[in-house]
Amino acid sequence: MIPSVSPPRSTTIAAIEKQLRDLWTQTPGEISQARACTMNLVVVASRDVADRYLPIVDEVVLSTPARAILVALEPDAATSILEGDVSAVCGIEENASCSERVRLFASGAVCARVGSAVEALLVPEIPTALVWLARVHVDDPVFSALADDANRVVLDTEYTSLSSLLQLSRWARSAAGRPNIADLAWTRLAPWQEMCARFFDDPKLTGHAKKIRKLVIRQASDSGAKLGSEGALLLGWFATRLGWKMQRIGGSVRFRRPDGDTVALELRKSPMPANIAPSALTGVSVEATEDGVPITGTLNLEVEGTDAAALLVWKLDAEVPSASEQRVRLSANKGARMLERTLHRPANDPALAESALFAEEIYEEGLVVQ
Amino acid sequence: MSANPLRSGLIDDRTGDACSVVIFGASGDLTRRKLMPALYNLGVGRFLPGAFAVVGVARREKSNDDFRKEMKEGVEKFSRRKPIDQAVWSDFEKGISYVPGTFEDPKTYQKLKEHLAEIDKERGTRENRLFYLAVSPSDFPSIVNGLKEANLVESTPQKWTRVVFEKPFGHDLASATDLNNTIRRVFHEDQVYRIDHYLGKETVQNLLVFRFANSLFEPIWNREHIDHVQITVAEEIGVEGRGKFYEQTGVTRDIVENHLMQLLCLMAMEPPISLDADAVRDEKVKVLKSLRPMERTAVAENVIRGQYGRGFVRADEVPAYREEPDVAVDSRTETYVAMRVFIDNWRWGGVPFYVRAGKRLSRRVTEIAVQFKKVPHTLFHAGDGGITPNVLAMRIQPDEGIAIRFTTKEPGQQTILRDVAMDFRYGTAFGSNTPEAYERLLLDAMRGDATLFTRGDEVIEQWAFIDHVFDAWAKGGNAPPPAYPAGSWGPEQADDLLAKDGRRWRKP
Numbered sequence: 001m002i003p004s005v006s007p008p009r010s011t012t013i014a015a016i017e018k019q020l021r022d023l024w025t026q027t028p029g030e031i032s033q034a035r036a037c038t039m040n041l042v043v044v045a046s047r048d049v050a051d052r053y054l055p056i057v058d059e060v061v062l063s064t065p066a067r068a069i070l071v072a073l074e075p076d077a078a079t080s081i082l083e084g085d086v087s088a089v090c091g092i093e094e095n096a097s098c099s100e101r102v103r104l105f106a107s108g109a110v111c112a113r114v115g116s117a118v119e120a121l122l123v124p125e126i127p128t129a130l131v132w133l134a135r136v137h138v139d140d141p142v143f144s145a146l147a148d149d150a151n152r153v154v155l156d157t158e159y160t161s162l163s164s165l166l167q168l169s170r171w172a173r174s175a176a177g178r179p180n181i182a183d184l185a186w187t188r189l190a191p192w193q194e195m196c197a198r199f200f201d202d203p204k205l206t207g208h209a210k211k212i213r214k215l216v217i218r219q220a221s222d223s224g225a226k227l228g229s230e231g232a233l234l235l236g237w238f239a240t241r242l243g244w245k246m247q248r249i250g251g252s253v254r255f256r257r258p259d260g261d262t263v264a265l266e267l268r269k270s271p272m273p274a275n276i277a278p279s280a281l282t283g284v285s286v287e288a289t290e291d292g293v294p295i296t297g298t299l300n301l302e303v304e305g306t307d308a309a310a311l312l313v314w315k316l317d318a319e320v321p322s323a324s325e326q327r328v329r330l331s332a333n334k335g336a337r338m339l340e341r342t343l344h345r346p347a348n349d350p351a352l353a354e355s356a357l358f359a360e361e362i363y364e365e366g367l368v369v370q
Numbered sequence: 371m372s373a374n375p376l377r378s379g380l381i382d383d384r385t386g387d388a389c390s391v392v393i394f395g396a397s398g399d400l401t402r403r404k405l406m407p408a409l410y411n412l413g414v415g416r417f418l419p420g421a422f423a424v425v426g427v428a429r430r431e432k433s434n435d436d437f438r439k440e441m442k443e444g445v446e447k448f449s450r451r452k453p454i455d456q457a458v459w460s461d462f463e464k465g466i467s468y469v470p471g472t473f474e475d476p477k478t479y480q481k482l483k484e485h486l487a488e489i490d491k492e493r494g495t496r497e498n499r500l501f502y503l504a505v506s507p508s509d510f511p512s513i514v515n516g517l518k519e520a521n522l523v524e525s526t527p528q529k530w531t532r533v534v535f536e537k538p539f540g541h542d543l544a545s546a547t548d549l550n551n552t553i554r555r556v557f558h559e560d561q562v563y564r565i566d567h568y569l570g571k572e573t574v575q576n577l578l579v580f581r582f583a584n585s586l587f588e589p590i591w592n593r594e595h596i597d598h599v600q601i602t603v604a605e606e607i608g609v610e611g612r613g614k615f616y617e618q619t620g621v622t623r624d625i626v627e628n629h630l631m632q633l634l635c636l637m638a639m640e641p642p643i644s645l646d647a648d649a650v651r652d653e654k655v656k657v658l659k660s661l662r663p664m665e666r667t668a669v670a671e672n673v674i675r676g677q678y679g680r681g682f683v684r685a686d687e688v689p690a691y692r693e694e695p696d697v698a699v700d701s702r703t704e705t706y707v708a709m710r711v712f713i714d715n716w717r718w719g720g721v722p723f724y725v726r727a728g729k730r731l732s733r734r735v736t737e738i739a740v741q742f743k744k745v746p747h748t749l750f751h752a753g754d755g756g757i758t759p760n761v762l763a764m765r766i767q768p769d770e771g772i773a774i775r776f777t778t779k780e781p782g783q784q785t786i787l788r789d790v791a792m793d794f795r796y797g798t799a800f801g802s803n804t805p806e807a808y809e810r811l812l813l814d815a816m817r818g819d820a821t822l823f824t825r826g827d828e829v830i831e832q833w834a835f836i837d838h839v840f841d842a843w844a845k846g847g848n849a850p851p852p853a854y855p856a857g858s859w860g861p862e863q864a865d866d867l868l869a870k871d872g873r874r875w876r877k878p
Contacts, residue, residue, distance in 0.1 A: 036795075036799055038799045038800070063800070064800070065799060190380075190382050191416060193376070193380055194380065194382065194383070194385065194416055195416075196376060197374055197376035197377050197380065197383075198385075198419070198420050199376075200374045200375075200376055201374055201377075201385075201388065201419060201420070201421070202388070202421065202494055202496070203373070203496070203528075206373045206374050209374060209375050209376055210375065238376075241375050241376050241378055241379070242375055242376070311457055314420065316420070320494055325461070326420045326461050327457050327458065327460075327461050328416050328458065329414065329455055329457060329458055345381060345382070346381050349379075349381050350379060351378075351379035351380070351381070
């Protein structure tokens with residue numbers, strides 16, 4: 001849905017506060033618009049990422065009314081600038097409510113003061129989510145100032161790194177009252193996890209889950225590319241759910257099941273459709289045999305044109321009376337939907353912490369796709 | 371499904387168990403308008419298991435393809451997600467099939483049994499069956515017994531059978547008791563899901579969250595602080611061509627005995643020890659058992675009924691109830707009822723609960739309004755009647771939300787008091803594309819969670835209370851209900867019911 005956005009008004013912090021008030025001051029004859037605010041949504045990114053993320057924020061605040069504060073940072077710039085503008089973002093349907101969106105741009109030395117600027121603009125008494133779309137350093141004063149005010153910190157390991165996620169998780173656990181940590185890449189994996197779990201839902205196949213002998217992960221990349229975050233997290237998820245251990249023998253990596261047998265891992269490249277992010281997951285297949293009965297489950301991403309949301313096509317080849325093929329639609333406008341879903345998911349997800357820990361080990365091995 | 375290690379710790383996991391959903395009454399409006407769109411939307415949301423099938427059962431002969439086509443039209447028209455997703459639909463419709471047959475004929479159940487066995491083989495539905503009785507209550511016994519005779523009712527640790535009953539569940543205490551007994555001869559209570567779709571509404575579920583997840587309100591949720599409670603279920607529409615049905619039902623059976631009593635229970639119940647289905651339902655039953663019985667003389671004093679006459683609703687002229695098709699010209703069926711109810715327990719002793727439900731009222735609204743006591747001493751100069759008491763209004767529909775009315779000072783040199791409302795609206799805060807009640811309830815039934823369904827003893831207690839009212843009306847010669855103009859808030863006598871207590875109805 002395309003929101004209606006009022007023309008921005010550029011200004012500084014004191015003036016931004018005034019403009020936020022003025023945004024809702026009715027003039028005689030003007031039709032009043034309802035505004036709503038259920039959270040502060042603070043997004044921090046480099047300038048180009050912030051520009052790309054703007055439509056995502058506008059889309060998210062239509063369904064999760066918020067005061068969105070989008071901060072673009074250029075700390076290495078020679079000149080110190082802090083400027084911003086304010087807009088109302090409104091749904092286009094009748095009686096739709098409006099959210100407030102503040103854009104801040106900081107460059108040079110003034111970047112260190114962004115935490116204080118954002119704090120002044122937060123709506124009190126409601127939760128704050130910090131979406132950090134840059135590499136995370138927990139001792140970064142801007143990050144720590146903003147994270148201190150947040151209930152949840154969201155990052156995207158596809159754009160930062162698994163190390164960032166782990167560093168952040170450790171920091172969050174190190175003291176009481178720290179925010180919960182979420183990862184957009186992990187949210188993107190949810191339908192993959194659900195559909196992979198379905199391979200083993202039939203009671204006759206549940207035992208096969210512990211007898212996986214081959215796992216193939218496909219990602220949108222060329223040969224020789226490193227395994228991306230989504231693939232690494234999915235591998236970590238399989239491994240931690242099924243008790244696999246990683247072993248290094250003679251410089252190569254292998255995975256051992258609890259019963260001692262090996263799981264063969266293949267990482268494969270797949271074509272990169274225009275609307276799929278680099279290194280995004282495009283397919284998974286599992287092969288398992290128990291009591292001499294083999295099964296093969298495959299899950300493939302299908303993209304129909306550039307506008308349509310992708311389909312996940314699930315196939316199970318097994319000697320059981322189950323549906324052999326199923327298709328589920330992934331959400332359109334994935335960026336906005338993923339952020340929205342991440343903001344609404346339960347804040348504490350132990351499976352993410354466990355999977356990320358395992359994924360980092362994999363990541364450090366520098367596994368590459370063939 | 372918990373044995374699947376890949377499901378361990380999946381935080382979004384709300385997938386239903388592999389099963390066949392068998393809808394009796396598949397040609398009816400409910401199937402096309404509500405059930406099939408709800409199932410389709412569960413599919414779109416990835417809540418349906420891969421091994422899933424829907425079987426329609428109804429009297430009319432039709433092919434699987436015809437049934438699928440009808441259902442697709444229903445989904446296209448009534449689904450909250452539009453347009454239909456062809457890729458998802460094409461998978462979904464592969465699991466849809468149809469078995470024609472009358473509910474009284476044992477052959478229908480034999481055919482169904484063979485058909486379900488085929489589906490188990492083809493689709494892996496593992497002999498799990500959810501029977502949904504979207505039929506008139508008079509058909510319940512035939513279907514229940516037919517299923518039993520065909521050996522389609524067994525639940526074991528390996529496979530489950532559940533049965534969902536649409537309301538109304540009986541038409542009085544005796545018939546509800548009979549029905550419960552018929553069902554219990556065939557099914558265990560934990561296999562039985564009596565649906566009250568109000569319980570599937572987000573805002574009704576939110577009542578529990580609001581009360582038991584906010585420490586602010588529970589300490590004042592009692593006779594010490596609450597003056598009275600008003601529960602309103604008002605409709606603008608009339609009987610909408612269902613005159614025959616309504617003549618046998620009336621608003622008391624249609625709304626009060628089920629929806630309204632459930633709202634009353636959720637509003638008044640004690641905190642359950644957990645959210646386990648029986649823990650919640652135990653507390654609701656305690657409320658129902660605490661309702662002060664309506665002896666015959668008490669009915670005259672505490673219950674007002676009415677029947678709509680001609681009038682204007684939203685500026686449109688509408689006919690009187692007695693002018694509706696299939697309604698007797700001298701009908702005594704009530705289209706409005708208001709009651710003053712007391713819950714005789716420690717928390718609510720002496721607090722009146724004024725409840726009302728009606729058709730062709732001024733506007734469509736369902737709400738629970740809690741009026742708190744007045745401040746004990748007036749410090750400020752206030753207009754007539756002193757300072758207005760605080761009101762907490764929980765709106766169930768439309769514009770679902772919660773509003774608190776309180777008093778503030780108007781800006782200026784003088785201390786002038788003004789009532790303002792703090793207003794939270796679900797649609798504004800969380801978007802409007804929330805799941806339909808039937809989606810939640812069907813998925814819960816597939817997952818074996820009966821929390822939002824009515825238990826047998828609840829239904830009996832509801833009827834036990836309401837039966838006194840019917841009894842008093844019958845013994846009083848079933849006098850014609852007073853008329854009220856369509857588009858009003860009910861008969862004047864309903865205003866008097868509160869006026870004699872020094873109170874008045876809200877105009878929500």
